[in-house]
Amino acid sequence: MNQISQRNLRKEIPETDLLLFLELCDPFRKAISSVPSEESWHFLSELSKLHGVTPFFFYRVRSLGISVPNKIMKEWLGIYLYQIAGEKKARRQIKELKEILDSEGIPMILLKGASAMLRLYPELGLRTFVDLDILIPVDRVFQFKQTMTTGGYKPLAARNSPEDEELQKFDGHLDPFWKEESLMIEPHLSILGVGGEHLGALSEIWQEKEETNTDGISVGHLSKEQFIVHTLLHTAKHLSDEGFTEIKWFIDLLYTIRTWKIDWPKVRDIARKWGVENDILPVMATLNQYWQTNVPLPITSELIELHILVLGLKDRQKQYYAKLPTSYLERLLKIREIPDTASQVRYLLRLFFPARENLRFRYNLSSRSLIIPYYLLHLFVTFKKVFLGFWYKLLYHPQ
Numbered sequence: 001m002n003q004i005s006q007r008n009l010r011k012e013i014p015e016t017d018l019l020l021f022l023e024l025c026d027p028f029r030k031a032i033s034s035v036p037s038e039e040s041w042h043f044l045s046e047l048s049k050l051h052g053v054t055p056f057f058f059y060r061v062r063s064l065g066i067s068v069p070n071k072i073m074k075e076w077l078g079i080y081l082y083q084i085a086g087e088k089k090a091r092r093q094i095k096e097l098k099e100i101l102d103s104e105g106i107p108m109i110l111l112k113g114a115s116a117m118l119r120l121y122p123e124l125g126l127r128t129f130v131d132l133d134i135l136i137p138v139d140r141v142f143q144f145k146q147t148m149t150t151g152g153y154k155p156l157a158a159r160n161s162p163e164d165e166e167l168q169k170f171d172g173h174l175d176p177f178w179k180e181e182s183l184m185i186e187p188h189l190s191i192l193g194v195g196g197e198h199l200g201a202l203s204e205i206w207q208e209k210e211e212t213n214t215d216g217i218s219v220g221h222l223s224k225e226q227f228i229v230h231t232l233l234h235t236a237k238h239l240s241d242e243g244f245t246e247i248k249w250f251i252d253l254l255y256t257i258r259t260w261k262i263d264w265p266k267v268r269d270i271a272r273k274w275g276v277e278n279d280i281l282p283v284m285a286t287l288n289q290y291w292q293t294n295v296p297l298p299i300t301s302e303l304i305e306l307h308i309l310v311l312g313l314k315d316r317q318k319q320y321y322a323k324l325p326t327s328y329l330e331r332l333l334k335i336r337e338i339p340d341t342a343s344q345v346r347y348l349l350r351l352f353f354p355a356r357e358n359l360r361f362r363y364n365l366s367s368r369s370l371i372i373p374y375y376l377l378h379l380f381v382t383f384k385k386v387f388l389g390f391w392y393k394l395l396y397h398p399q
Contacts (some may be wrong), residue, residue: 013043018310021047022290024060025247028258031064038069045072047310051247052128055080059126084125087117090132093182094118095215097132100151106144109135109209109220111188112234113248118212119221120255128248131176131184138189138202141174153177153185157357161350163343167334170198191222191230192274193237201274225266228256232271232280239304240279243319244312250287257293264296324389352379 017040023032024044036044048054058076061068068076094114101108110118113129121127136144145155156176159165165175170190177185190198191205208223222230231252239245256262271277281301287293289303313319331351338344350358359365359374 013047013311014040015306016040017043018306019290020044021310022247024057025051025053025251025254026291027056027060027251027254032066035066041069041072045075048076049079051310053246053248053251055083055128056126056248056251059123080125083128087124087127089181090114090117090129090183091214093132094219095217096151097134097185098217098219100147101144104143104147106140106147107137107206107220109205109222111135111191111222111230113252115221115227116231116252116255118214118219120252120259127252129183131186133173133186133188135188135191135205137206138169141169141187141189144187148177148185153179156184157355157361160354160358161347163338163347164331164350167331167337167347191226192233192276195275197273197275204270204273224256224260225263225270228253228262228267229270229274229276229280231256232283233276235283236279239308239312241323242312243316245309247310250283250291253283253287254291254293257287257295268296268298318392318395321385321388322392324385325393328386328389352382354378 016034017036020032020034020036020040021044023029044057045054048057054076058073058080060066061073061076094110098108109115111133113127114132114134117127117129149155154177156178158175159168170192171194173186173188177187190196190202192198192201205222205226208226209220210223211218211220213219221227231249235245235249235253238249268277271280277298281297281299282304284295284297285301285303286309287295288297290306290309307314332348335344335347338347353375354362356371359371359378360367360369362378363374365371365374
């Protein structure tokens, strides 16, 4: 849903409907507190699309025996059936990917939505996702890229240069891989993002990984406690970085909390050792407030306010732009980590003039499109973002 639609929802939707939305998101709630009006169902449907939970809502209202306006129910059914087909395709792709990597002895761990889909949800098609996130060993990156290419996948130039990818390899993910009629593969070397104790965490992750059997193939996952910490952290960072976080990650957490036997002291110990305890506390407090999960908290923490939880920050664009100057400065300063002059020059040059493949990716251009005008456009867009960032930073002062 676009920003305009979210602003309209913020003005129109009553707080009672926000709370009804959260009630429907609880997979273990036996009934909702009130019967929504037709207008309320419209709001709930829009919110379900915003948070990627429409197939889950279709499943929930059927399970609860709730009557939904026919037009909305038909729309939900179409989205639900589409997601079932998407999940079947994803499961086949996971099996294929595992076979490709196993042939070269490269281990992988499924992350985020793909892992939740296989381990938590009771039926096909309930968990939406747009790509497959995996964790691979740091020392197997070169071999992984060669194996993926041999297996028919193509690298997507999401980074400006090889140096850029190398410097940011622990902050996000490596350049994704894709092929026709398949989900994009996003290979990660860490699950902590910017900050956190990457190396210590990685050692524990690979030692404690768990496995499920998918279509006759054993697939690796984070341990239960690590999965919870990662999901809590992922939820918190999306809200901090983008001013919005999807409720489907909270549904993942609700399933884990109520279906797995969780060692909560171990969860706290992992978060402390990984250096992310303060990041995840507000999400834990939010689970307790709105879904009564009784997650043990080591200290009192602020929770995510209802409107922010469901609709995101009111000034998301300001939040985004206000953080850009610091981000650009940090990337410029990373040049000091590059050992040789030639690579430093290439890194700096590609920050302002990305490779052709990168520009085609950014602006969705075909291989036949004239690329030169987009270099000028990219410069204009970059300097505009920096200017707006300084302007909003002065006015907005994001936390």
